[in-house]
Amino acid sequence: MIKAAIVGGTGYTGVELLRLLSKHPQVEVTVITSRAEAGTKVADMYPNLRGHIDLVFTEPDVAVLGECDVIFFATPHGVAQNMMSGLMNTKARIIDLSADFRIRDVPLWEKWYNQPHGAPDLVAQAVYGLPEVNREAIRTAKLVACPGCYPTATQLGYLPLIENNLVDPTRLIANAASGASGAGRQAKIDNLLMEISDSFKAYGVAGHRHLPEIEQGLRDVQPAGAAPVALTFVPHLLPIIRGIHATLYATLLDANKVPDLQALYEARYANEPFVDVLPAGNLPQTRSVKGSNVCRIAIVRPQQRDTVVVLSVIDNLTKGASGQAIQNMNIMFGFEETAGLDVVALMP
Amino acid sequence: MIKAAIVGGTGYTGVELLRLLSKHPQVEVTVITSRAEAGTKVADMYPNLRGHIDLVFTEPDVAVLGECDVIFFATPHGVAQNMMSGLMNTKARIIDLSADFRIRDVPLWEKWYNQPHGAPDLVAQAVYGLPEVNREAIRTAKLVACPGCYPTATQLGYLPLIENNLVDPTRLIANAASGASGAGRQAKIDNLLMEISDSFKAYGVAGHRHLPEIEQGLRDVQPAGAAPVALTFVPHLLPIIRGIHATLYATLLDANKVPDLQALYEARYANEPFVDVLPAGNLPQTRSVKGSNVCRIAIVRPQQRDTVVVLSVIDNLTKGASGQAIQNMNIMFGFEETAGLDVVALMP
Amino acid sequence: MIKAAIVGGTGYTGVELLRLLSKHPQVEVTVITSRAEAGTKVADMYPNLRGHIDLVFTEPDVAVLGECDVIFFATPHGVAQNMMSGLMNTKARIIDLSADFRIRDVPLWEKWYNQPHGAPDLVAQAVYGLPEVNREAIRTAKLVACPGCYPTATQLGYLPLIENNLVDPTRLIANAASGASGAGRQAKIDNLLMEISDSFKAYGVAGHRHLPEIEQGLRDVQPAGAAPVALTFVPHLLPIIRGIHATLYATLLDANKVPDLQALYEARYANEPFVDVLPAGNLPQTRSVKGSNVCRIAIVRPQQRDTVVVLSVIDNLTKGASGQAIQNMNIMFGFEETAGLDVVALMP
Amino acid sequence: MIKAAIVGGTGYTGVELLRLLSKHPQVEVTVITSRAEAGTKVADMYPNLRGHIDLVFTEPDVAVLGECDVIFFATPHGVAQNMMSGLMNTKARIIDLSADFRIRDVPLWEKWYNQPHGAPDLVAQAVYGLPEVNREAIRTAKLVACPGCYPTATQLGYLPLIENNLVDPTRLIANAASGASGAGRQAKIDNLLMEISDSFKAYGVAGHRHLPEIEQGLRDVQPAGAAPVALTFVPHLLPIIRGIHATLYATLLDANKVPDLQALYEARYANEPFVDVLPAGNLPQTRSVKGSNVCRIAIVRPQQRDTVVVLSVIDNLTKGASGQAIQNMNIMFGFEETAGLDVVALMP
Known part of the structure; x- marks a missing residue:
């Protein structure tokens, strides 16, 4: 112990x-x-x-x-x-x-x-604590900086596309929505049930602090020669307590030479205990990860046009914060990576 | 009467x-x-x-x-x-x-x-019943086809950009979210409170029936010579009863020659009784239109990059359906256009 | 004007x-x-x-x-x-x-x-501004004290029983639930969406400020000779914005001589513009009064035992506060009592 | 296994x-x-x-x-x-x-x-599977009938008062509210988010199937000579997925000879792994048991009058159904009673 x-x-x-x-x-x-x-x-x-x-x-x-x-x-x-x-x-x-x-x-x-x-x-x-990217460095780190909630959902969604330079990195659009607990336990008017339940809105459109973190993380995994990532990031506030849903858009660099994206994603995350690529045709919902450390992902290419859409959901308090912190701890101390985190999401 | x-x-x-x-x-x-x-x-x-x-x-x-x-x-x-x-x-x-x-x-x-x-x-x-585009034709129409809820919010949000050919029409992205009443009063498992409250998800990503309607509507207002509109449209399901929030993305065709977008929007809708362009710096929320026939819009250019973001909210049952139907009726019968629709949204 | x-x-x-x-x-x-x-x-x-x-x-x-x-x-x-x-x-x-x-x-x-x-x-x-009891005094009042939200729903529910001394006034039980807007627009942890949505609780069980107000109001309408009203009042917090639901219990004084309670309630409120006694067999729901000034009431005698149950719903911000204030104003200034208040509740 | x-x-x-x-x-x-x-x-x-x-x-x-x-x-x-x-x-x-x-x-x-x-x-x-009453019979039962959700919350709340004949058993009032999942996964209009979210109502006031079950359970624990239990039971529908909150009323038989009720409850449940009597002054909330098998209880005597109020919360799907079923299984098979049930409620 x-x-x-x-x-x-x-x-x-x-x-x-x-x-x-x-x-x-x-x-x-x-x-x-x-x-x-x-x-x-x-x-x-x-x-x-x-x-x-x-x-x-x-x-x-x-x-x-x-x-x-x-x-x-x-x-x-x-x-x-x-x-x-x-x-x-x-x-x-x-x-x-x-x-x-x-x-x-x-x-x-x-x-x-x-x-x-x-x-x-x-x-x-500090080592940036996204195990799916930095697992080895995390093992020996003295200080781990846990990723933010939006950056976790967004990076995990984009990774296979960016690592393989399949999409235009300069025109990424991340449209994300978070449960209200992302704002923390602060006594502000903006966080009252009366202000945010039964409603939906974007916020921080002109600029949100998670933008530079996401751009840094994605640039870190770009292959040599790729144009540096530039992202439009628009967060929204959901009238629920937990959950992040990221809807990620990217333009294929060569719409005529697209690999099997479903297979690409499945292969990238095959050994990741906390990333679940859904079967083709399924779309994730935030409730399917409520209270669990899992990120569930789907990738779709609507109408076979040149824009691909990735859907990525996490629980902002778990994989987006405390669960991921424990995952990092497990790696740092040589524990089973899933120790303490083998939890079934609460559904319904 | x-x-x-x-x-x-x-x-x-x-x-x-x-x-x-x-x-x-x-x-x-x-x-x-x-x-x-x-x-x-x-x-x-x-x-x-x-x-x-x-x-x-x-x-x-x-x-x-x-x-x-x-x-x-x-x-x-x-x-x-x-x-x-x-x-x-x-x-x-x-x-x-x-x-x-x-x-x-x-x-x-x-x-x-x-x-x-x-x-x-x-x-x-049939006349397509979007008064902000077709008011004159509506006056004398025998048959008016009321727009869908997503199409109303999306078209009103894009109109000034498309009419003036300011953005690349072939790379539009409409990320939209609807309250659950958009699904109608149908006894389906998918509509149960237990299935959709306390959660958020995308749906119809591979193709949604409102996509061709929106594309048709936007193409109708394009100036001669513009490349035809092509849209990626991703609807999401909100765990609330009423409200549509559209987050619209577009790439400026010439980022060096961008007019004052706020002024452009304000001018376009200056005489529209049911379109409210918010002051710069404000973002709309669905509750601000709950039960009212108003569409509230904001336009933002994050980081002064070349992607612009338009936020557009309506009540899907009012401006997105029944309120707009009554607005059409008022126009058809020569009544005051706001008759019966001069309602303050219920907030909080 | x-x-x-x-x-x-x-x-x-x-x-x-x-x-x-x-x-x-x-x-x-x-x-x-x-x-x-x-x-x-x-x-x-x-x-x-x-x-x-x-x-x-x-x-x-x-x-x-x-x-x-x-x-x-x-x-x-x-x-x-x-x-x-x-x-x-x-x-x-x-x-x-x-x-x-x-x-x-x-x-x-x-x-x-x-x-x-x-x-x-x-x-x-000051005149206590419950029009259903004090309409004549309100007409000429200089100062009207508008009733609280719980007291409005509770008194309107109990009035016919108490005025006619049909129930034991010393054993009344009012179990009530309120939407969160009753707490006002205050930046307190207790009012955060994260604390009160997706949950339900009682509060103020040991004593709530609306208790003496309700007891005073009910004692005022008791016939001579009745034992003075004593009430157990337990408020609860609903994870919604608007609405009060009062479930009122009372023991019949003489279970063998009970008048037609449905008819009694309908007669009592026949001329009240803002009290709606539902047809027998119907039960009220808070959404049926959302944004309106109406109080809807049902009375039930389960199993024909000697406990009667009254259900009473209002919108706490309307009939429970601002709407009732305007109703009082209309009476004071000789306007039509429903002026400005002829609003249909927002449903769904 | x-x-x-x-x-x-x-x-x-x-x-x-x-x-x-x-x-x-x-x-x-x-x-x-x-x-x-x-x-x-x-x-x-x-x-x-x-x-x-x-x-x-x-x-x-x-x-x-x-x-x-x-x-x-x-x-x-x-x-x-x-x-x-x-x-x-x-x-x-x-x-x-x-x-x-x-x-x-x-x-x-x-x-x-x-x-x-x-x-x-x-x-x-069949053995009625409420372990806090029937643990010994459950051990050897071939067939266990798991209690209903309302009956579990209600019986656990009333047990110490009824077993000790401290209150008038003929005038019990159980005012209870349930999350919508209690209605099961059925495609009915009544269960749609659009019909029950953002609202609150009573139902089954004239008679609900859990009434005879609760009366049977409470009569089983009455001491000899007590008048048989008669209950007024009014269920309500909460616009949340999980959770039951029972607000239980009873009249003290002898208001001058009341034992320390807090101590009585704490003693009664001291060895029960899934019943938590809250410290005096605390009131339970449904979220504190979401996803867990615990029943949390508080007892209050408002104004020191002769009506006592017991608050009892469970998760209807866990202690009110599946968790209790597993607790019964653990008892039947000689497992640790908490095996598989040592779960912390999901909060916030």
Whole structure:
């Protein structure tokens, strides 16, 4: 059993980590911190954990954290980067669910997040935690930067097309929709049931922070000589709690020489425990992954025209955050990659 | 007061017609038909109409219908076309909310709807009832074919770009989402709350019947010499009752010579009572039109790149069906175009 | 045309007042105040009002308010009472949607609302604005205290039983459920979609502020000699925006001498424009009143045992707040009681 | 590993059995039947099971079923009773999730279910599968009749009060609300999202089939000499998929001699793995048990008056059906009672 700490455990990614880790056969959560709720029992805040977790929120303390084997940061961006220098020399390995170490280009990060980075020297040491791309580097990483929710669904959907340079990388369009829990547990008018249930809207059309992360991730897998990826990314807000649905569009570079796309996708993900390519003719729905770490994907070429459409769904709190963090942990510690994550989605 | 009949009044477009017509100052609904519910009081089926409508469903009878001033067909496709020949010589003017007369190319209709057309000779007499394009022809039409819900939101969103040939018409992408009432009042597993609430999915990606209708409508407004419109259309199912949200993508033909798009849209719709171009920086949400006949539109050019994004929302039952039908009726009979439609959307 | 002011117009009862008053034939809203949003256009906050209302929020100013014919207070409790003394000598008649003047027993109010009352001397001058009980007093009232949402649904449901002393008044049980908009437009974690959608719970079981209001209202209509009403009131939170459903239980005093309850209810409400007693065998649903000012009621005596069950539904923002306020205004100013309120509920 | 069969596996209790049994360490599902879907892969119907279950629906065959160790009937009422005689002599032990064997009084069953019982002689052999009452009898039962969803939540809520004769048993009121999945996977208009989302209503007020089941269950635990239980039961339909919330009312027999109710409940359920009495002051919410087999309960005595209120929540598909069935199986086969059921509810 390794010892795990969760920093910033009152949010939705925190409770999702606890839901999954409480049943993980090789992990014991020993520390969970929250400045605001220090002293509160976790199960008083999240009654689904009654009988499963008997922890109390504590103030974050670097000395205590450093004695754990793994630390999950489930904090808003800006927090992990400022605690990181004190933790890099401890035995703890760190998995940051926030955006702090996802983007390697520090000025780009600072532009999109509109603040100076607190640990720019450490950014290069972080491994981007998308196992389907970086599994080997993750094994030995000291610090893993977990991908965002939209970037996970979008990259997994585009990977086979981009890796094989089958589509025009400069005209990608990712139309994505997220459940409301992606906004976090924040007391804002915009997150009230009365404001967002029974409605649907786009947001951040002029620019969303996940755009540079997706572009970086896709550029990383392009073959030499390909024009660099440029993406139009439009997120939307769904009146549900969990789920991301990405509808990805790309233009075939050569509509006369298109490989069997279904076979291509199936081969690319044949050994991936958490990517499920649906049989041809099936389309994914977010409920089919609710509470599970799976990404389900379909690829369609409508009317045999030159635009292909990829549909990709995940649970934003699981494969889009806490489940993927645990998948990374499993890889880092040599556990079975599916340990603690072999969960059937809740449906209906 | 003119006399109106509704054929096939048990569905959601039927009750929406009644909701609006019951308050219209110049219309009296005198006949409402349903084979299945003949003899049932309308208000027993739709309790919101108690105290507002005192009608009983009757069997459809061409003789009775023909004495009305206007007949609304709120039937599934295939019904109106087979009753139409008997009505063309009556005094009644006809507004068909179904797909029967929307597509001028009869073989194309037959291909997409997978059945022979019952009145191919009458198709050419139908006027496509999108007032923002065909207002003058509607005034004198005997038979108006009301546009579909997706086509309404999509065409209104694209019109200014296409009419001015500003974007590549061969690479249009319409990513749209509809509330579940678009599926009609049918007892199917796919429409159960347990199957579609708390979830989101695409459907009809390989081909949807609204695709040829949208392409026809957009081609009609292209300037001479433009390459014909080709569209990738991907509809999605929202876990809400009402609302369509279309996210429309287009590539600027000349990114160096782009007019002020906001001004272009505002000018195009300045005199349209039911199209609202939002101020720059605002994005529409479906709830802002719930129960109203308005289409709200925003146009964005993210990152000043060469892809423009148009957001367009309507209520699928109102501007997407019954409200637009009444707008057509108002035009046909010389009423104030907003008569009976001056309704504030229900929000929150 | 009379001139109306709305104090505290940014909340959900404020926008609901505007939705209805903007179409009222005899009222013009000339002032709408908000300390927080002074200077903001109303339609920027509530886009459903674009094209219908062209007002800007202003700071509340007693001199300006006093020149209006009617002032609606759509403020949290505690506000109206502290502005009231300055308004009592103006020409304006006042309709307070908050709880400030609902309870005649000032110490009881102070106990439940946990603060001293700011205008105890004015409480006796307020008329409780339930038209179905107090219509005559409302006509001439200077100050009307609009009932709460739960009290409206509950009192209208119980009235015929209590007025006729048919049930044991000391054992009443009101089990009620409200849409989330009853909590107001407040940025609290408890109101987030992520916390309350896809769930259901009771709250305030140990004591809710609407309990003393309901007990007062029911005691007012008891015949002489009846034991005073005592109620167990349990509110619940529905994962929808609008709607109150009250399930009311009462024990028949003499199970052998029970009048025709259906006929009793129909007779009691025969002349009430906004109370609809459903035909025997029908049960109400909240959607049948969404956006309308109607209360729909059914009465059932299960198994012919001695417990009767009354079902009563309203829209908490309409008959439970803003619609009832306008109904009161219509009575006060001698307008048709249904003016501006002849709206069909939005269904589906 | 024991071998399990599921009869009628296409419904929601079927897929819920599969979700849980696929992770049960001591059970292998070897047969799943469906007349309508014979030949279909289970995971094609329920994509959440892709990668977890590799079964195909087959026609029900008594010979095949009889070779399993346990058979779950997840069929509508009327099916199990007609297949039961052929199975009673096989080695299989049977857990019926339907209503067929819940009520011992056969004529009473026939009255409420409006059909003759197909196996009246076997009714007496069935053990009512509420482990918190009948655990010992369940251990050795050949045939277990799983309780209904409402009866489970209601009985667990009332048990301590009734067993100790603390309340008037003749005036019980159970006001309960269920998620829509309780209606099963049936293609009916009444179950469409468009009909039941965004609304709330009571149903079956005049009489619901769970009433006699609850009365029987509560009478079974009454002490000698108590007046027999009589219940007013009013179910309501929630616009969510899963969850039952029961709000239970009872009148204290002697308001001056009331034991510490909180302590009474905690003691009664101290050793029950799936009943969680919340700390005083907490109220349960359905989401806290979503997907889990737990029943969470609170007891309140409002205003210290003589009416007590018990709040009880379960997931209707888990503790209200399939989870409880597995709990019964665990008891019958001597497994750890929580095997396969140690699941954290999905929240948010």
